[in-house]
Amino acid sequence: MNIFLHILTHNVLPLTIMIAIGITMGKVFRPDxxxxxKLNFYVFSPAMMFELLFHTAISLQLFGQVMLFFFLFMALQYAMVEAVIRIRKYEGGMKNAMRNSVLxxxxxxxxxxxxxxxFAGNPxxxxxxxxxxxxxxLVPNTYGIYSVNAHKADWRQIRRIILGMPTVYVIPAALLLRRLHAEIPSSIETPIRYLSDAFIGTALITLxxxxGIMTWKITRSAAxxxxxxxxxxxxxGPLIAWLLVLLLGVDGIVASALIVSSAVPTSLSSVLLAVEFDNEPEFASQTVLLSTVLSILSVTAVISSLHLLG
Structure with a gap:
């Protein structure tokens, strides 16, 4: 019960309040x-990514473990969602919207x-x-952009869009600067921190x-x-992660962290991609909202199971 209440009050409720503010803004002011x-894609998200990567200590062994898990996890998720796409016979942008909502x-x-x-703040x-x-x-800013544009643009246009995304350059820059133990002048670090802090609020309000502006007419098929x-x-998602850590022989705090990381709801990136490139924005928004609400129960169950098994 304590975990449930903590997730509700410290994670879901703050997100819900921010989303509610955005809904009100959408209905009253109809902002652009x-x-x-564009602010999220080109300014706030890259700043947040740089801030966290530059200030987090990561060993080479841990990096390899997590990367192996991630690519296998994404491949299995892709196969799973592809089976659903074929069974449901989705066409056009809906295929990519469904993939993005899961991946x-x-x-x-x-x-x-x-x-x-x-994990009580375990480093x-x-x-x-x-x-x-x-x-x-990184994946939404590369594969994600490709997927939502593949059915309506050629490879040259898609490549130009991907290479124009700051995240593609920010991630290697942050890792390299940390590796070199570089010091960032406060005149640069301070605005990066301000922009990083703005990401979550702006992304939630965008959602x-x-x-707020979309038409809430959900057909049976859409539901x-x-x-x-x-x-x-x-x-x-968490079931696949659990099987993977067993197969890879990963255990302890790393295994538990990987399983919990896989249990969270659909990303705001799927909505931002859908809005930016006009690819099923209503479906994307609905999946983020429903998965976030239901994650109160599902994430609590995953964490409780790990506590029992641990």
């Missing part, structure tokens, strides 16, 4: 959501606090979560605005699609 989306999960503003709660578990967050930031996405993300 494309501008907000991209909220490893930053949901995953980091949950990690700190579940090893935090390093695991930061690495997962790094990849979950709320999208929910099934959103429900399927949520089950794939919240139930099968």
């Amino acid at each position: 959501i494309k501008t907000l989306s 991209f999960y909220n490893s930053a503003n949901y995953g980091i606090p949950i990690n700190q709660l579940a 090893m578990s935090l390093a695991v979560q930061v690495l997962i967050m790094m990849m979950q930031n 709320g605005i999208q929910l 099934v699609d959103v429900g399927l996405s949520t089950v794939l993300r919240l139930v099968l």
Whole structure:
């Protein structure tokens, strides 16, 4: 019960309040959501990524373990969602929207606090979560952009968009500067920190605005699609992660952190991609909202199971 209440009051409730503010803004003022989306993609998200990577200690062994897990986990998730896409016979942008709703999960503003709660601020578990967050930031800015544009643009246009994303350059820069023990002048570090702090609030308000301006007419078919996405993300995601850590022989705090990292709801990135490139924004918003609400129960169950097994 304590874990449930903590997740509710410290994670889900703050997110809900921010989303509610965005919904109100969307209904009353109808702000330009494309501008907000660009701020998230090109300014706030890269700053947050740089800030966390530069200030987190990560060993080479841990880096290798987490990368191996991540690529296998993504491959298995992809196979799983592809089976659903074929069974449901999705076409066009809906195929990519469903993939993104399952493959991209909220490893930053949901995953980091949950990690700190579940493992009492353990530096090893935090390093695991930061690495997962790094990849979950990089993949939407590369594969994610490709997937939502593949059915309506040629490779040259897609490549130009991907190479224009700051995250592609920010991640290696942050890792290299940390490796070289570089010192960043306060005149540069301070604005980076300010921009990083703005990411979560702006992304949540963007989601709320999208929910506020869209038409809430959910057909039976759409409800099934959103429900399927949520089950794939919240139930099968952690089950796949659990099987993987067993097969890879990963144990202890690293194994537990990897399982918890896989249990979080659909990422805001799926909404930002959908809005920025006009690819099923209503479906994307609904999956983020439903998976975030239901994660109160699912994430609590995952953490409780790890406590019992540990």
